Structures are given as C-alpha cells and as structure tokens.
Amino acid sequence: GQNIDQPTEMTATEGAIVQINCTYQTSGFNGLFWYQQHAGEAPTFLSYNVLDGLEEKGRFSSFLSRSKGYSYLLLKELQMKDSASYLCAVLPYGNNRLAFGKGNQVVVIP
Amino acid sequence: SQTIHQWPATLVQPVGSPLSLECTVEGTSNPNLYWYRQAAGRGLQLLFYSVGIGQISSEVPQNLSASRPQDRQFILSSKKLLLSDSGFYLCAWSTGPTDTQYFGPGTRLTVL
Numbered sequence: 001g002q003n004i005d006q007p008t009e010m011t012a013t014e015g016a017i018v019q020i021n022c023t024y025q026t027s028g029f030n031g032l033f034w035y036q037q038h039a040g041e042a043p044t045f046l047s048y049n050v051l052d053g054l055e056e057k058g059r060f061s062s063f064l065s066r067s068k069g070y071s072y073l074l075l076k077e078l079q080m081k082d083s084a085s086y087l088c089a090v091l092p093y094g095n096n097r098l099a100f101g102k103g104n105q106v107v108v109i110p
Numbered sequence: 111s112q113t114i115h116q117w118p119a120t121l122v123q124p125v126g127s128p129l130s131l132e133c134t135v136e137g138t139s140n141p142n143l144y145w146y147r148q149a150a151g152r153g154l155q156l157l158f159y160s161v162g163i164g165q166i167s168s169e170v171p172q173n174l175s176a177s178r179p180q181d182r183q184f185i186l187s188s189k190k191l192l193l194s195d196s197g198f199y200l201c202a203w204s205t206g207p208t209d210t211q212y213f214g215p216g217t218r219l220t221v222l
Contacts, residue, residue: 004153030208042200042213043154087154096207097169100154 004101006088011107012078020073020086020104028093034062034073035087037103043087046073075106083108112137116201116214123221129174129188131217133201136182141203143184144211145176149197160184161207196221 003025012018024032031050035043047055049064049071061074075082085103092099113136123129135141145157158176159167166176173192177185184201198218202211 033210035213040218042216045210045212048210089154091208097156097159098211102151102153 004088004090004099006086006101006104008102009105009107011109014078014080014108014110016078018075018078018106020075020088020106022071022073022088022101024069024071024088024090024099024101026069026090026092026099029066030091030093030096032062032064032071033089033091033098034060034071035089037085037087039084046086078108080108080110082106112203112212114201114203114212114214116199116217118217119215120218121220123191123219125193125221126190129186129191129195129219131186131199131201131219133184133186133214134182135184135203138182138203138205140181141205142207142209143178144202144204145184145186146200146202146213147197148200154200158184158186191221193221195219 005023033048034046036046037043046060047062049055049062052064052066054061054063059076064071085105087103088101089098116133143160146154147157148154156169160178163178174188198216200216201214204211
C-alpha cells in the first residue's frame with residue numbers, strides 16, 4: 001500500500017515563499033502530482049514529477065527525490081488567492097490508482 | 111478543449127433514500143473515469159474506476175455502485191443511503207491510467 005504524509009497547516013505572509021513537503025512510501029513509483037484545492041471546490045492540477053529534480057511553472061515549482069521518497073511544492077510571491085489546501089498524490093507502479101495525502105492547508109495573511 | 115460536468119452541485123437526502131449522481135465529460139473519447147469521495151478532515155478516497163463502457167473497478171466495498179452506460183457518462187448510485195455516505199463526491203477523468211486526472215466541480219451530499 002501507500003503511505004503519504006503531509007504537514008497539516010501553515011501560515012505565511014503575502015509576498016513570501018512557502019515550501020510544502022510530502023513524503024511517501026510506495027511499492028513502485030510511477031509519478032507524483034500536486035493539486036490545489038480551495039475551500040468547497042474541486043482540486044485543480046498544478047504539477048507532475050516522475051524524474052528527480054525541479055519542475056518550474058511560473059510562481060510554483062515542484063521537486064522530487066525518488067530515492068528519498070520526498071517531494072516539495074514551492075510557492076513564490078505568495079498571493080491571497082494562494083490560500084488553499086495543497087494535495088500530494090502518488091501513482092504507484094502497476095495498479096494505476098492515485099493515492100492522495102490529506103493535504104496541507106496554507107493560509108496567506110496580509 | 112475538454113470539460114467535465116457533475117450534477118447536482120448539492121444534495122440533501124434522508125437516510126435510506128436512493129442516490130444517483132451523474133458525471134459527463136466533453137471533448138475527449140474513451141476517457142478513464144473515476145469517482146472519489148472526500149469526507150471532512152480526510153483525504154480523497156477512490157471509490158470506482160472505469161477504463162471503458164461497462165467496465166467498472168470497485169475500490170472500496172460499500173453500499174455504493176457505479177455504472178458507465180455511455181463512453182463519456184459515469185453514474186454513482188446507491189439504493190439506500192447511510193449517514194456515513196455524506197461527503198464531497200468528485201468525478202475525474204484522464205486520457206490514460208497514468209495520466210493527469212482532472213476533476214469535475216463535485217457534488218456535496220449531506221445525508222440526514
């Protein structure tokens with residue numbers, strides 16, 4: 001099975017940088033996804049990593065280390081609209097069932 | 111471009127009543143389709159997964175069922191709702207089993 005761990009909540013100031021961590025244990029690995037979910041809404045796709053290293057998309061970057069079972073999502077130049085839950089999801093090799101963490105709630109304050 | 115629809119957006123049902131939630135996808139053919147439930151304070155739980163018409167994989171044994179009568183239509187049903195069925199139900203689609211999943215707007219179900 002899969003075990004995905006994310007811290008539950010963090011608060012950061014507008015304009016700052018925040019790093020959201022995700023550690024996972026899985027039998028086989030076929031990729032890791034990050035989603036953003038605003039309160040009461042559906043998750044929206046942010047990024048996908050399958051190889052080690054950093055993927056950058058504007059203000060958001062995602063990093064993966066497969067050997068350490070570790071990923072982080074980096075949010076730069078925080079804006080109030082970035083207040084949301086950030087979900088880490090792992091795709092194990094072989095069963096094609098995305099396993100989601102419980103999410104990390106980020107609260108952006110002025 | 112592809113779009114995914116779910117309805118209804120919200121639903122309040124009494125315990126023991128039936129349920130039917132519908133999901134449709136536009137702009138793609140033969141998508142992989144998924145039903146998830148998100149209960150308060152918990153992560154997304156995969157309920158059902160479909161790779162084609164009439165092909166349903168059940169992930170969690172419970173009083174829910176799913177059907178895929180058409181290529182881009184996915185239905186979640188129950189004959190008798192339980193209190194524990196309350197939650198946010200999300201439909202998602204992907205091009206293939208290892209591709210990015212895109213979520214519909216969701217249905218918030220409250221069972222009283």
